[in-house]
Amino acid sequence: MSDIMTATEGSSPVEGPRYAIGIDLGTTNSVLSYVDLQQPDLLPGEAPAVHILPIPQLVAPGSVEDLPQLPSFQYIAHEAELNEGDLVLPWTNQPAAIVGTIARQLGQKTPMRLVASAKSWLCHGGVDRHAAFLPIGSPEEVSKTSPLQATYQYLCHLRDAWNQAQPEHPFASQAITVTIPASFDPVARELTAEAAGMAGIENLNLLEEPMAAVYSWVQSNGEEWRSQVAVGDVILVVDIGGGTTDLSLVAVAEEDGSLVLNRIAVGEHILLGGDNMDLALAYRVKAKLAAEGKELAGWQIQAITQACRDAKEALLSDNDTEAVPIVVPSRGSKLLGGTLRAELTRQEVSETLVEGFFASVAVDELPRQTRRSALTQRGLPYAQDPAVTRHLAAFLSRQQGANSDAGAEDFDPLAAADPLAGAAAHSFIKPTAILLNGGVLKAPRVVERLQAVINHWLTEADAAPAKLLSGIDLDLAVARGASYFGHVRQGKGVRIRGGLAHAYYVGIESSMPAVPGMEPPLEALCIAPFGMEEGTEAAPESGEFGLVVGEPVHFRFFSSSTRRQDAVGARLESWSDDELVELPEIQVTLPAEEPRAGEVVMVRLVARVTEVGTLALEAVAVDGGAEARTWKVELDVRNTGAASTAE
Amino acid sequence: MELDFNTFSQSPLVVDLLHFLLAGLVVIFAVLWLVARAKMQVLSSAAAAAEQAPKPAPVAPAAAPAPAPLQTAKPDSALQLLALLQHEARFVDFIHEDLAGFADAEIGAVARVVHEGSKKVLHDYFTIAPLRGESEESTITVAAGFDPATVRLTGNVVGQAPFTGTLIHRGWEAQAVKLPRIADGHNTAIIAPAEVEL
Numbered sequence: 001m002s003d004i005m006t007a008t009e010g011s012s013p014v015e016g017p018r019y020a021i022g023i024d025l026g027t028t029n030s031v032l033s034y035v036d037l038q039q040p041d042l043l044p045g046e047a048p049a050v051h052i053l054p055i056p057q058l059v060a061p062g063s064v065e066d067l068p069q070l071p072s073f074q075y076i077a078h079e080a081e082l083n084e085g086d087l088v089l090p091w092t093n094q095p096a097a098i099v100g101t102i103a104r105q106l107g108q109k110t111p112m113r114l115v116a117s118a119k120s121w122l123c124h125g126g127v128d129r130h131a132a133f134l135p136i137g138s139p140e141e142v143s144k145t146s147p148l149q150a151t152y153q154y155l156c157h158l159r160d161a162w163n164q165a166q167p168e169h170p171f172a173s174q175a176i177t178v179t180i181p182a183s184f185d186p187v188a189r190e191l192t193a194e195a196a197g198m199a200g201i202e203n204l205n206l207l208e209e210p211m212a213a214v215y216s217w218v219q220s221n222g223e224e225w226r227s228q229v230a231v232g233d234v235i236l237v238v239d240i241g242g243g244t245t246d247l248s249l250v251a252v253a254e255e256d257g258s259l260v261l262n263r264i265a266v267g268e269h270i271l272l273g274g275d276n277m278d279l280a281l282a283y284r285v286k287a288k289l290a291a292e293g294k295e296l297a298g299w300q301i302q303a304i305t306q307a308c309r310d311a312k313e314a315l316l317s318d319n320d321t322e323a324v325p326i327v328v329p330s331r332g333s334k335l336l337g338g339t340l341r342a343e344l345t346r347q348e349v350s351e352t353l354v355e356g357f358f359a360s361v362a363v364d365e366l367p368r369q370t371r372r373s374a375l376t377q378r379g380l381p382y383a384q385d386p387a388v389t390r391h392l393a394a395f396l397s398r399q400q401g402a403n404s405d406a407g408a409e410d411f412d413p414l415a416a417a418d419p420l421a422g423a424a425a426h427s428f429i430k431p432t433a434i435l436l437n438g439g440v441l442k443a444p445r446v447v448e449r450l451q452a453v454i455n456h457w458l459t460e461a462d463a464a465p466a467k468l469l470s471g472i473d474l475d476l477a478v479a480r481g482a483s484y485f486g487h488v489r490q491g492k493g494v495r496i497r498g499g500l501a502h503a504y505y506v507g508i509e510s511s512m513p514a515v516p517g518m519e520p521p522l523e524a525l526c527i528a529p530f531g532m533e534e535g536t537e538a539a540p541e542s543g544e545f546g547l548v549v550g551e552p553v554h555f556r557f558f559s560s561s562t563r564r565q566d567a568v569g570a571r572l573e574s575w576s577d578d579e580l581v582e583l584p585e586i587q588v589t590l591p592a593e594e595p596r597a598g599e600v601v602m603v604r605l606v607a608r609v610t611e612v613g614t615l616a617l618e619a620v621a622v623d624g625g626a627e628a629r630t631w632k633v634e635l636d637v638r639n640t641g642a643a644s645t646a647e
Numbered sequence: 648m649e650l651d652f653n654t655f656s657q658s659p660l661v662v663d664l665l666h667f668l669l670a671g672l673v674v675i676f677a678v679l680w681l682v683a684r685a686k687m688q689v690l691s692s693a694a695a696a697a698e699q700a701p702k703p704a705p706v707a708p709a710a711a712p713a714p715a716p717l718q719t720a721k722p723d724s725a726l727q728l729l730a731l732l733q734h735e736a737r738f739v740d741f742i743h744e745d746l747a748g749f750a751d752a753e754i755g756a757v758a759r760v761v762h763e764g765s766k767k768v769l770h771d772y773f774t775i776a777p778l779r780g781e782s783e784e785s786t787i788t789v790a791a792g793f794d795p796a797t798v799r800l801t802g803n804v805v806g807q808a809p810f811t812g813t814l815i816h817r818g819w820e821a822q823a824v825k826l827p828r829i830a831d832g833h834n835t836a837i838i839a840p841a842e843v844e845l
Contacts, residue, residue: 060734062833063727066825088830109842310763329760331842333740336749341756 017175017203019166020486022050023158024179024212024479025151025192027119027243028275029069031479032158035487037175047219048487050480055161057100061086067101068476070157074115074150075103076135076142091160097145097153108302112138118150120243120380123181123188123269125584129636130191136379148191155199172200175489177482181246182208182266182501185559185583186615187636193614205489206613210237210248211263211496212481213437213472218261218494219484220471225494226259228469229433234264234403235469236431238392238450239478240438245270245388247395249429250496251403261494265402265429266501266561267395268581272357272383274309274440280352280386281308285326285342300340303328308344315349316443322346350445358449359387363457364426366394389453396428396457398562398578403429430463437477497533500609503563504528505572505580507556524558524580526570528607528615537608538568544622546600550592554637555605557583568607587637588619605633726835727826731772733839736764772826778818787814 018038024031032053039048054066061082075098089095098106107114115134122129124147132144145153155178162171178201180192189206196204207215214237218225229235233252239245247267253260282305286296296304304326311324323345330338367385385391434454441447447468455465473480488495505524525543532538547553558580566572572580590601603619610616617633732738741761746754769775778797781787789798791808797818800810829835 056828059827060730062830063827064830065827085830085832090828109844325756325759327756327759329737329740329757333743335737335740335757335760336744336746336753339753339757339760 017173017486018169019174020483020489021162021171021174021176022179022207022212022479022482022484022486023155023176024209024476024482025119025154026072026478027117027241027273028072029242029475030072030154030158031069031476032162033476033479033483034174035483037487037490047222047484047493050216050219050483052476052479053158053162053165055100055158056090056164057157057161058087058089058098058102059100060102060105062088064089065101070100070154070161071104072099072116072118072154073103073107074099074118074145074153075106075110076113076115076138076145077106078113081106089160091164096156097150099153099157109299111135113142115145115150117243117380118147118154119181120271121147122151122191123184124380125185125187126381129187148195151192151195152198155195155201159199159201172202175203175205175486176201177205177207177212177485179207179209179212179478179482181244181269182210182248182263183244183246183269184208185269186504187584189614190635193612204612205485207482207485208246208248208263208266208498208501209241209478210239210246210266210437211250211498212478212485213237213239213435214250214261214481214496215484215488216472216477216481217435217469219480220473229259231259233432234429235261235433235435236396236454236466237435237437238388238441239436240388240440241273242275242439243271243273245272245383245391247392249399249402249431259494261496263496263498263501265395265399267391268561270383270391271380272386272388272391274438276382276386277353277357277440278305278309278312280356281305281312281344281349284348284352285344289340289342294340296340299331300328304342311344312349312353313443315344315346316353316445353443354445354449357386358389358446358453360449360453360456361387361389361393362426363393363397363428363460365390367391389450392454393428393457396431397426400427400429401562401564428457428461430458430461431466432464433469434466435469435472437472437474439475442474499531499533500528500615501530502559502561503530503566504607504615505558505560505566506586506605507558508571521573522556524572524575525605526566526568526572527605527617528609529566529568530560530564532607532609534609534613535611537606540569540604540606542569543571544602544604545619547588547590547603547619549590549599549601552587552589554585554587555633557586557635559583585637586617586633586635588631588633590619590631603631606630723829723835724826726838727829728768728772730835730838731768731826732765734764735768736761738765739838772824773821774823775819776822778820779814781814781817783814783817785814786811 018036020035020037022033022035024033032055033050034053035048035050037048042048052068054068055070056064056066057070059065059067062085077098085093087093087095087098103114107116112135118134121127121134127133127147129147132146132149134145134147134150135142138144159171162174176196178192178196180189184192192206193204214235221228229252231252231254235250235252237246237248237250239247245267247270248263249265251262251264253262282301285304285308286301289296307326307328311326314321314324323343326342326344328340329335330340332338367383367387367390369384383391431454434451436447436450441450451466451468458465484493487493503526505526508523508525509520527540527543528538545553560566560575560580562579563575588603602622604622606618606620608616608618615635617635618630619633621629729739733740737757737760741757744757779787789800789808789810789812793808797820800812801815802812
């Protein structure tokens with residue numbers, strides 16, 4: 001802490017944040033990193049040191065430990081379950097919520113009181129994300145929380161941990177970056193920002209996780225990164241976390257003589273990750289035990305899942321281990337006699353994980369949609385096809401045009417090489433480098449397979465194999481990149497240009513005579529074009545709606561991750577199914593002020609990408625001139641009924 | 648506890664005196680007698696080190712009343728370690744088992760649970776390193792002024808330093824101990840709560 005003293009006494013009475021804080025708000029673990037923005041003796045262009053904050057958290061009743069990760073779980077305890085004093089944290093005797101390791105521990109044995117995967121629920125358009133319905137499926141007696149509230153509680157814990165460690169530099173006044181999946185829809189982004197605001201964060205930025213991984217790569221390589229990639233390179237970022245797989249493409253371009261990075265495409269929200277893999281192995285072991293006539297209880301499967309998690313790392317490394325024993329001790333105090341023993345072999349792990357999740361597929365294969373695997377759980381829209389490689393192939397194929405209009409008009413080696421491949425060949429965007437992130441990709445055999453599959457696609461298409469970029473910490477890179485981003489935002493270091501990774505549309509029903517059996521044709525009006533940057537506004541020239549004052553009006557809302565060419569105001573009369581994805585509808589209500597109820601006001605929908613990184617829509621009165629009245633368009637329309645959790 | 652073994656070789660008078668002084672210690676360590684069998688070294692150094700963490704030197708804490716050269720370690724950190732070993736490694740369960748009548752294969756399966764869990768506890772809460780970097784069974788020289796607490800001379804102990812001999816065991820040192828912090832009034836005597844499934 002001595003360096004802080006000298007710095008504040010020093011020559012810089014600069015107001016503003018002292019630290020850039022990066023928060024990786026993960027589906028299963030959260031991490032907080034920070035960068036000293038006033039770090040002295042930093043050479044020009046040199047990347048600052050990134051630190052990880054040890055997070056004090058309860059690990060058992062009455063027992064507090066400092067750990068680098070805060071498990072993103074909340075436990076709703078029964079009033080008789082814990083003693084007073086069991087929940088003491090360094091900063092409070094009575095925390096508002098039980099989060100972190102203790103929540104996960106208690107929840108393992110009492111899952112109906114455990115709130116998990118709040119982040120996935122935050123991006124689930126089928127539910128009211130403000131509604132308190134978690135833990136899902138628990139009895140009425142268990143008090144419920146919402147995905148938003150749970151997210152807020154994790155942020156509060158991180159905030160309090162920071163304030164305790166750095167009392168002179170309060171959390172609220174630091175520059176804070178919270179990471180989100182690249183595939184988060186506008187509502188999930190807004191809700192994350194809302195939770196951050198509730199936790200007192202004023203100076204907030206949202207950053208996509210794959211971009212954070214790239215920032216971490218830049219930071220850890222220093223100036224060296226410029227020699228690892230060249231103009232025209234397309235970096236494929238594959239981030240496989242515990243619960244989600246996130247894909248992005250980053251192009252390397254040149255601007256004013258130096259290299260710049262542009263994020264040119266993001267993938268869909270794929271609920272598929274390391275947890276699915278552990279579960280798949282557990283079911284494999286279960287089947288083996290069942291063949292021996294041993295039936296397993298739920299808690300044993302859970303214990304096997306845990307054991308498989310550790311075993312998989314040993315079996316996927318390049319060593320001679322052929323089999324790892326999976327031992328599940330009895331729950332009672334008698335260990336001998338009640339202990340279950342099975343074995344997981346290299347062959348089985350290879351079949352289940354490498355072949356199951358990273359199958360060698362052709363680049364024109366699409367994820368299977370029909371068959372529901374045994375791994376899905378009630379509620380969340382888990383990916384139905386477990387093959388990451390198939391999702392990857394679909395992503396690369398869908399984004400084949402991503403690089404052509406990303407500002408690289410001057411020279412594009414990929415486009416130049418492409419026409420020779422001929423129209424008969426399946427076309428896809430050809431990455432020249434791969435950056436991997438996420439704990440799953442610690443396993444060398446998985447990495448080998450993933451690389452082999454991608455390179456097979458590339459060589460088939462007469463492209464050079466992609467090289468693997470290295471040098472990031474697979475567990476902490478997102479958090480590290482996020483705090484480094486805070487440093488970059490001060491104008492230091494290379495910034496990855498992002499902007500909207502989707503174009504957004506509202507649906508307009510054409511007025512035409514009703515035809516039985518036919519829905520009225522729908523037109524899509526582009527209100528926010530692809531690549532719109534933070535802090536800009538789309539000014540539509542057309543697209544007027546008559547809104548009735550005092551009555552809520554709903555619009556159908558769509559997004560596209562591929563239609564880069566549509567400008568604001570563009571009207572689409574037809575589109576293919578995979579071009580536009582329908583989002584939950586949006587709503588605008590013109591409050592019935594004055595004696596105007598029932599009156600019709602002509603408005604245009606104006607989109608703005610905020611500095612924070614969220615999308616804001618407003619209805620602006622057309623004939624208002626300079627002081628036109630505006631009304632907020634709700635992206636997150638709250639259902640009046642109960643949360644409609646499918647199934 | 649090594650004191651016990653050493654003192655047995657001396658005169659009965661000394662044994663009585665020492666036992667008198669050790670009475671308090673023995674009561675507390677009775678709780679730990681099972682642990683002492685296998686984990687004695689770890690425990691005693693943990694208890695001592697935890698007392699005065701983060702300093703690594705495994706010496707008894709200061710501020711002792713003048714006449715008493717021995718101190719009673721507080722049981723909290725020892726009990727805390729037992730709870731951790733029980734939680735992660737089912738340690739207390741395992742030691743309480745009667746191994747007679749079970750095949751080695753069965754015991755082996757359980758031993759994996761105990762080994763993996765104990766390893767996790769040692770790794771997570773202690774930084775343990777060998778005292779000597781040389782390989783065992785090699786000939787090493789012990790310079791003058793060495794600390795007898797870190798190097799024990801055995802066998803033909805005659806003459807003056809430097810001593811030359813065979814390194815039998817590299818020794819272990821707990822360089823850091825970082826046990827979880829416990830809430831005031833938390834009952835550390837509960838190594839594992841009874842579990843009732845509803």
